[in-house]
Amino acid sequence: MPVIIKNTPFEPYQSLQQYEKKTLCQNNAIGASNIFIGTMRDFNEGDQIKIMTLEHYPGMTEKQLNNIVDKAHQQWTLIDSLIIHRVGDILPNEPIVLVATWSSHRGDAFDACRFIMENLKSKAPFWKKERLIDEQERWVLSNTDGYHKT
Amino acid sequence: MPVIIKNTPFEPYQSLQQYEKKTLCQNNAIGASNIFIGTMRDFNEGDQIKIMTLEHYPGMTEKQLNNIVDKAHQQWTLIDSLIIHRVGDILPNEPIVLVATWSSHRGDAFDACRFIMENLKSKAPFWKKERLIDEQERWVLSNTDGYHKT
Amino acid sequence: MSIKIRYFASLKDYIGHSDDEIIYEKTLTVTQVWDLATQKKMKPQNTLVAVNMDYVSWDDTVNDHDEVAFFPPVTGG
Amino acid sequence: MSIKIRYFASLKDYIGHSDDEIIYEKTLTVTQVWDLATQKKMKPQNTLVAVNMDYVSWDDTVNDHDEVAFFPPVTGG
Numbered sequence: 001m002p003v004i005i006k007n008t009p010f011e012p013y014q015s016l017q018q019y020e021k022k023t024l025c026q027n028n029a030i031g032a033s034n035i036f037i038g039t040m041r042d043f044n045e046g047d048q049i050k051i052m053t054l055e056h057y058p059g060m061t062e063k064q065l066n067n068i069v070d071k072a073h074q075q076w077t078l079i080d081s082l083i084i085h086r087v088g089d090i091l092p093n094e095p096i097v098l099v100a101t102w103s104s105h106r107g108d109a110f111d112a113c114r115f116i117m118e119n120l121k122s123k124a125p126f127w128k129k130e131r132l133i134d135e136q137e138r139w140v141l142s143n144t145d146g147y148h149k150t
Numbered sequence: 151m152p153v154i155i156k157n158t159p160f161e162p163y164q165s166l167q168q169y170e171k172k173t174l175c176q177n178n179a180i181g182a183s184n185i186f187i188g189t190m191r192d193f194n195e196g197d198q199i200k201i202m203t204l205e206h207y208p209g210m211t212e213k214q215l216n217n218i219v220d221k222a223h224q225q226w227t228l229i230d231s232l233i234i235h236r237v238g239d240i241l242p243n244e245p246i247v248l249v250a251t252w253s254s255h256r257g258d259a260f261d262a263c264r265f266i267m268e269n270l271k272s273k274a275p276f277w278k279k280e281r282l283i284d285e286q287e288r289w290v291l292s293n294t295d296g297y298h299k300t
Numbered sequence: 301m302s303i304k305i306r307y308f309a310s311l312k313d314y315i316g317h318s319d320d321e322i323i324y325e326k327t328l329t330v331t332q333v334w335d336l337a338t339q340k341k342m343k344p345q346n347t348l349v350a351v352n353m354d355y356v357s358w359d360d361t362v363n364d365h366d367e368v369a370f371f372p373p374v375t376g377g
Numbered sequence: 378m379s380i381k382i383r384y385f386a387s388l389k390d391y392i393g394h395s396d397d398e399i400i401y402e403k404t405l406t407v408t409q410v411w412d413l414a415t416q417k418k419m420k421p422q423n424t425l426v427a428v429n430m431d432y433v434s435w436d437d438t439v440n441d442h443d444e445v446a447f448f449p450p451v452t453g454g
Contacts, residue, residue: 013163028192028242034263035185038454041254042178054453055386057446060430085453092178097454104191106296106377110264113184117256117454123432125446126453127386139387140452142423146256188377204376205309207369210353235376247377256454267377273355275369276376277309289310290375292346 001073001081003065005056007088012037012098019082024102030079032106034113036099042092044140048133054087054096057125061085068119072101076108081116085126118146151223151231153215155206157238162187162248169232174252180229182256184263186249192242194290198283204237204246207275211235218269222251226258231266235276268296301325301364305337308371314344315370331358333368346373378402378441382414385448391421392447408435410445423450 084098103109128140234248253259271293278290305320320337382397397414
């Protein structure tokens with residue numbers, strides 16, 4: 001159930017491949033995994049974004065994410081889970097977050113992955129600052145609810 | 151929106167990496183992707199499974215999967231989607247199915263991926279036959295509902 | 301009227317072969333196709349039917365050159 | 378009683394610095410900590426507060442050596 005905060009880019013599929021090879025390789029009970037990847041878009045609120053800076057609260061981030069993961073493992077039958085989250089400067093197209101859940105049954109994998117993601121969005125102390133193409137900077141004001149269509 | 155039926159093993163993360171590199175590389179509007187991977191377990195109904203054979207109805211499989219994908223793209227705002235499904239002989243730990251959705255917003259990616267997966271489970275003409283460790287063979291009788299905990 | 305019939309998975313085992321063809325004069329429902337092709341063999345519970353690769357119900361009618369497929373509940377994914 | 382205070386993101390910009398410390402004799406609520414540390418600066422709407430890295434409400438009390446953090450709604454993921 002690792003929670004990893006990274007200040008350098010990561011390749012999500014390679015990270016997953018390596019993690020499974022190292023940790024889950026011989027686990028034949030895994031029947032389902034669900035993976036969410038959040039990527040930086042180059043547009044937000046109608047403006048083109050040049051770069052994004054992700055600030056966080058070291059210590060509290062890990063504490064909150066571990067709480068969320070613990071709750072997910074209590075609520076659903078999971079074999080394992082993984083969170084990777086970027087901090088620092090992020091360019092368009094770069095992955096910001098990866099959440100993965102491994103389970104015997106798909107209902108658990110789907111539900112838990114979404115639960116972790118929604119809770120991460122509302123509770124983990126990360127803040128995005130966008131730098132526009134004209135060098136203007138602005139804080140992103142709030143996250144939307146992922147259960148409703150936007 | 152490719153739908154791929156394969157009679158040889160595939161590596162899901164490599165397939166995704168290659169697909170994104172080839173097809174989605176320069177699409178900076180992607181903010182969210184959700185991926186489901188279904189893997190063969192070595193146990194079912196309390197018995198150890200040696201090998202599984204996936205029969206399908208060529209032509210109808212593709213037609214039904216494309217219908218499902220079309221419906222998903224009508225119902226949610228998706229940039230792209232991908233389905234890969236194995237047929238033939240499958241060994242424990244090998245991936246059976248991969249469903250991926252790419253969108254600007256996470257709600258769409260999550261909902262559409264699950265919609266495709268549940269519809270695939272209930273409508274795509276695939277049938278699993280299990281060969282047990284004692285060489286006994288049996289057809290899997292039905293799929294469970296993935297929205298309920300099993 | 302010529303109708304091609306296919307059986308899949310456990311239903312193929314049950315029928316004993318994978319294909320049939322029936323030639324008939326009048327319009328048939330799916331149920332009638334089953335009865336003619338299988339000589340009124342008992343239909344296993346939950347048997348599904350597709351005409352030209354689309355799901356249909358047992359009361360639907362079948363046209364010349366249609367492909368009718370019978371199979372058990374699907375178990376992919 | 379010594380309390381460490383931290384501000385993050387837009388709230389750090391608003392306050393003008395990232396850290397404060399207050400020494401005080403009696404037990405304080407989170408609201409009182411804010412008022413003392415910021416000299417009753419107006420609290421931006423939706424400001425969140427954590428004590429020792431757990432979310433708390435503004436009426437909760439603060440203990441000696443606690444770390445109190447103020448920040449705007451989170452926008453990770």
